[in-house]
Amino acid sequence: MWADNASKIDMLSFEPYAELLHEMALSERINPLTIGLFGNWGSGKSTVLNLINKKITAETNKNIVSIFVNAWMFEGYDDAKTALMEVILRTLEDNKGIKEKVGGALKKLKDRVDWFRLGGYALKKGTPLLLSAAFGNPIPILLEGLKTIIPKDQSQAEEKITQLLEMKEFLKDLPEDNVVQNIRKFREEFEQMMDDSGLDNLVIIIDDLDRCSPDRIIETMEAIKLFLSVKKTTFIIAIDEDVVSYAVQRKYPKIDDASLDISKDYIEKIVQMPIKIPELSDIEVKNYLLLLVCEMFLGEDHLDRLLSGLKERKVFVKGEIISQEEIRSILEHEGNALDVVFKPGHNKEDFEVQLDVFGRVADVISTTLKGNPRQAKRFINTFYVRKKLSEIQNLELDLGILAKLMVLEYTNLDLFREMYSWHITNEGFARELAPLEKFSVDEEAQNIEEMKQLYSNAWFKPIVQHWLRVEPTQLSEVDLRPYFYLAKDSIKEKNISMLNLTAEERKWVNDICIDGLQETLRQQKIVEFNEADVDHSKIIKGIIAKYQTNKESILKILVKLYELFPIHREELMKEFKKLRKVEMSPTNVMLFNLVKRVNVQHYDDLKKYFIEEGIVEAELWDRVARR
Structure with a gap:
């Protein structure tokens, strides 16, 4: 099994990216620097960061220090800015050599961070820190703040507050109306500490920032820009650009009719060097699946030998598919027998079988995974869970x-x-699959138009036709009960398969709800459905079942059905009210104008319900409804 996190083994051939970022991070000429490692969720950003950290840790120059920070740890803090600053300072303090040189400066910086934290807390509570100090004992307010955001017991918090109050220089440096001065003071002291420490470079690697809440993302990036970006520091941040853009847009909404892209400008001001990790190609995903199988069976030394051999042959650079023969020839190099390289409990026969299995299905699954290595891990993990069960x-x-x-x-x-x-x-036998299997290998065997009368169009998509041709074929002749038993987590929800629909009824449901269909064609299909001599009630229930798992894309269909089928309007009204706040876009609000044209009372009922439940703001509803 594979953990759903970063790999410390380079099975994705990310070494060139790691080497490039390593060189950039240690370059004095472009320091200070913030590098953005951009990539989608699960694209391999964390793996690259691990490789970079490994390289920096292995540096012979001990005046280069790296700090690996998981930004997700800041979610429990009241202020991510001060949390990041404290992590960095504490890590430096844990380094005995650095502490001997600048221990006093680090302590002073940590105390200043505590004051930033407490000052922010007091302001959030509506009680400026210095006012509370001037008019009485500030201990209760400060103690409440410390207990909220610092994991210390009461006596420790009290002791810390007493120490802070005795440091008069901090009181004079913290006028409540001079935030800029305090930021400048911290930067000056942090930069001086770096000079005195003898460090050539401090590399701070931040992972999982895009998993944080929008507020935490902005606070962390502000800490980098405002407080910590000084000489001899390099930040490497792994982020999904779309997630960060969303966070920026929430914090700084776009001004009406303004052409300025605030999120893009914001990211560019903080990240001087963007590096994008491209999605894996279908061939790369297929190779990755095979290498995951190899990782399960092979010991670390033999896996390293395999990866090194593939790189020497430039398989990754050339974009070639890894073959079983190539894997075998590399592992048997220098007279090593293949049957002695496996982990305990694994053997050559199982290894060969599973390489063959994934070699056959990887062509199809690689297209589905859309270049995402984390999804590849999840697929193969699920496979082995079901195999073990x-x-x-x-x-x-x-x-x-x-x-x-x-x-x-x-x-x-x-x-x-x-x-x-x-x-x-x-x-147990999917007999209806037989004509489709026959058609996939010989399209002339059956009339395509006749086939489409019996099956939904989705069965004729190229990827599904490819799937039908993949070995083993003729699944229609196999008792599939044990396989579906293992997949019951995917079929247990309410869905159209539980409604006992006929093949024709299923076809209507799928044809109306198919993804990517042009809207004019969909509307035409709904009109044809209205005129067809079929059990409309059962088919509408099938469409509703699909709607329950994909409300946004099928809402438009239900609204049209509401117009055409008066007998089902009450039932459809109940489904409309299942919309959540995140699904209620202005476009979806506009859809209910069709309900208004048909039944004003129902429209008013929906409006009242959505507003009272806080799903839609009244102002938004009225503004959209007037369009």
């Missing part, structure tokens, strides 16, 4: 079938659930 319960499974069904589950959950409904009605 089958072994515990003595279920006889074909690992190829298990992997292939999981690929459909990841690629198109609706089709996976449709297969589930087929196997339920056929005592």
Whole structure:
């Protein structure tokens, strides 16, 4: 199994990025510097940061120090700015050599950070710090602040406050109306401490910033820019640019009709050197899946040998697919027998089988994972969980079938659930799959138009047709009950497979709700559905079942059904009221104008409900409704 976090082994060939950032971080010519490592969730940013930290830690120059900070730890603090500053100062203080040189300066900086924290707390409480000190004993207010944001017991907090109050120089440096002066003082003292410490460079590596709340993201970036960006410091921040942009836009909303992109300018002012990690290609994802299997079976030394051999052959640079033969030839290099390199409990036969399984399905799954290595880990973890569950319960499974069904589950959950409904009605056998399997290998065997009358269009997408051709084929002849039993977490929710719809009824549901369909074609399909001689009630229930898992994209369909089917309006009104605040965009508010044209009372009822429940602000509703 693989932990859902950064890997310390470079199976994604990120070494060049790590080397580049390592060199940049230690360059005196461009110091101070803030480097932004940009990439989507799960793209491998943390892995690159681990490689950089490993390189810096291995430096022979001991005057270069790295500090690895997980920004998520700041979520429990009242002020992320001071939390980051305190982490950095405490880490430096833990270094005996640095403490011997600048221990006093570090203590003074830490005390100043405490004052920043307490001053901010007092202002948030509506009680300026110095006013409370001037008109009485400030201990109760300060003690409450310390207990809220510093994990100390009461006696420790009291002792700390007493020490702070005795330091008159801090009182005179903290006029409540001179924030700029205090920031300047801290920067000056921090920079002087760096000079006196003898450090050539302090590299602060910040990970998981994009997992934090918007306020914490802004506070952390402000701390870097305002307090800590001084000579001999380098920051490397791993962030998802879209997440940070959202945080900035929340903090600094765009002015009406302004062309200025505030979020972009904000990030550019803090990050001087942006480095973007590209999404993995389909070939790279396929290779990564195979390497994950290798990591499970091989000891660390042999895995290193395999990775080094692949890099020497420039497999990653050339964008080549790793073959089983190539893996075998590298591992057997220098006369090492393949059957002695495996971890305890693993053997050559299982290794070969699982490489073959993932070699076959990786083509399809790599397209679905969209270049995301974390998703690849999750897929393969789920595979091994189900494999282990089958072994515990003595279920006889074909690992190829298990992997292939999981690929459909990841690629198109609706089709996976449709297969589930087929196997339920056929005592474990998805007989309806047989014509589709035949069509995938010989399109001339059946008339495409006749096929589309029986099956939803999703079955004819290229990726699904590819899936049908992947070995093992002819799943329609396999008892699938044990496989769906292991996947019950994906089929247990209420969905259309539980409604006993016929093939024709399922086709109507899927054709109306299919993703990516042009809106004019969708509306035309709904009109055709209204005129068709079918059980409208069952099909509408199927559409509602889909809506319950994807409200935003299917709301427009339900509103149109509300207009066309008066008998179902009360039922649809209940579904409308399941919308949450995050799903109620101005566009969705406008959709209810169609309800108003049909039934004003229902419209007023919806408006009252959404406003009273705090789902939509009255001003927003009225503004949108007038359009």
